[in-house]
Amino acid sequence: MAANRQGRHIETTLVHGVAAAGGYGGATLPPVTLSAAFEHASAEAMEAAFAGDEEAPVYSRLQNPTVEALERRISEACGAAGTVAVASGMTAISLGLLTVLQAGSEIVASPYLFGGTYTLLDRVLGELGITVRFADPREPAQAEALIGARTRAVFLEAIANPAMVVPDFRAWSRLCDAHGLPLLLDATLLTPYLYDREALRADVVFFSTSKFLAGPASTIGGLIVDTGRFPWHEREGFGLDDFRRAGQGAYLAKLRKRQMAAVGPCLSPMNAFLVLTGLETLPLRLERQCENARAAASVLREHPRVETVLFPGLPDHPAHALSQAQFKGRFGSVLSFTLADKGACFRFLNACRLIGRVTNLGDTRTLALHPASTIYATFWKHEQEQVGVTENMIRLSLGIEHPTDILDDLQRALDAA
Ligand SMILES: Cc1ncc(COP(=O)(O)O)c(C=O)c1O
Known part of the structure; x- marks a missing residue:
């Protein structure tokens, strides 16, 4: 398979990452940092860490070094702008949608979905005043009529589970680009290995790490990947005003600092370690x-x-x-x-x-x-x-x-x- 943006093949990146080894005192694997909280050298350093001016973990509900090692490896493998790892695949999709949808918003989605995702869109978000408009993923042209002033996103599965329906992503991304909408994609059945950034042209990609990544399905987890295509900081209507100073990273900044921080479904460092080691094979x-x-x-x-x-x-x-x-x-x-x-x-x-x-x-x-x-x-x-x-x-x-x-x-x- 072709080399990724870092010039390495994904098989290599999944084992080594893109940075030189030796960051953990020579250990080839990152330590499992089983600590809920982190100490700071001074009140000023603590203030800077909370403000995000200094890169230092403060509390494992928001950030943890082992979880961060997994997030970095996934971003590198996918050639993405950033990744947030969370407690399950459904958590990833829920937080990913709740970051851009508010009461009154609409989302255009394929109905060919994993059961949990269908229930999330149709029932859970429905009860919060968010409307889903189902569109046949094989007919992107027909979906145009479903896009209106309140539409905030389009959601598709790469290979629909279990109907095995496959959308034409070039056509869907053209439609999304024409309407200034982010294309959100559940690529669980592909994994980062079969995910092709150029072919799929998605803006946000979700993976359930409960499948494939750890190997023998030892843990539940999920990933939200910002591919870097969508100019979040330049767009209105997504509720990102408080996060604009993160630039293109505004979406993941809101997801981590507001949605994940307030709802609380973080990934355990032990589970992050198991996924990180599983990724190698x-x-x-x-x-x-x-x-x-x-x-x-x-x-x-x-x-x-x-x-x-x-x-x-x-x-x-x-x-x-x-x-x-x-x-x-x-x-x-x-x-x-x-x-x-x-x-x-x-x-x-x-x-x-x-x-x-x-x-x-x-x-x-x-x-x-x-x-x-x-x-x-x-x-x-x-x-x-x-x-x-x-x-x-x-x-x-x-x-x-x-x-x-x-x-x-x-x-x-x-x-x-
Ligand atoms: C396509 C797809 N997306 C998301 C999920 C949810 O992932 P998790 O079980 O990690 O919450 C599943 C679970 O079966 C799935 O098949």
Whole structure:
């Protein structure tokens, strides 16, 4: 893959960062700074730290050296202006949206969303007086009619979970640029490794670190990445007036110093350490997971019990070429497929021996679930339809096991479906 803006390949940046080593007394990994608070040399230094005039941590709800090491590594890997790490992927999206939306604001969003995000937009923000206008991500031209004077942002998933719908990001970013709106993107299924800054042209990117990054899914966490494209300090209407002196960094300054400070969902330093160490092997794992997904998709499409396979890596997926161009020639490691009905899905799941019945994705283990009876169980039928979930759908997330073992289990469970 191509070198990033620092002139290094992302595989190297994820291991070393861009700064020279030796900052931690020669240790190759940063220490885990398990301290809630930090002492200052004088009252003046304390005042300067609180004012942000001096770079010194004051309290771990706002800033912590280990969390900061993770934030810096992610910014370097993504070629981004800045990153804030928080307690979960949902925290990242919630704080990311609450930083630019107020009562009366509107947001244009794809309805093809992870269940938690749909509930956040439709219910939680709805109860705060914020309106979501759902637009088909495959039809950016139709979304233009939904943009009005109160619209503050556009929100999309890079590869929609679990519908596997892929937007054309060039078209969406043109639309956003034309209306002076930031494009907010949940790129969890891509991870920083498959995230391509130039192809996706997003202004804010969210990752759930609960998937992929730490490796064996040991922790929950989330990231908000400001890619540096959007001139926050030059724009009105986002509630950033108190943070303009941070320049382009006004968005993350408000997010950290107001939203995160007041709501409080910071990332634990221990979890930051686990994500930081996991990042070093992310490219190796993801390459294997993407290959395993391609192999699984081939088996699924040949099996007589399988009705449809939703995976952008299949040449007849409507967004195959688009995905190839946008995701560094890869297609991710998650796919969905449909069987005859719910009964067949349950027979499939109950016959799995290696594949885990687990509500997660991006683990080193291969995992499957029935979205309609789990993540989307509380959704009304029409809402399930809107997010692209059907009663006969299984979501499969491929791990790093040997492909033969995964495919054997898949074949056997399908035979039993
Ligand atoms: C696409 C996507 N975004 C966000 C999230 C939320 O992340 P977390 O579980 O870390 O809150 C998930 C969780 O499954 C997800 O699949």
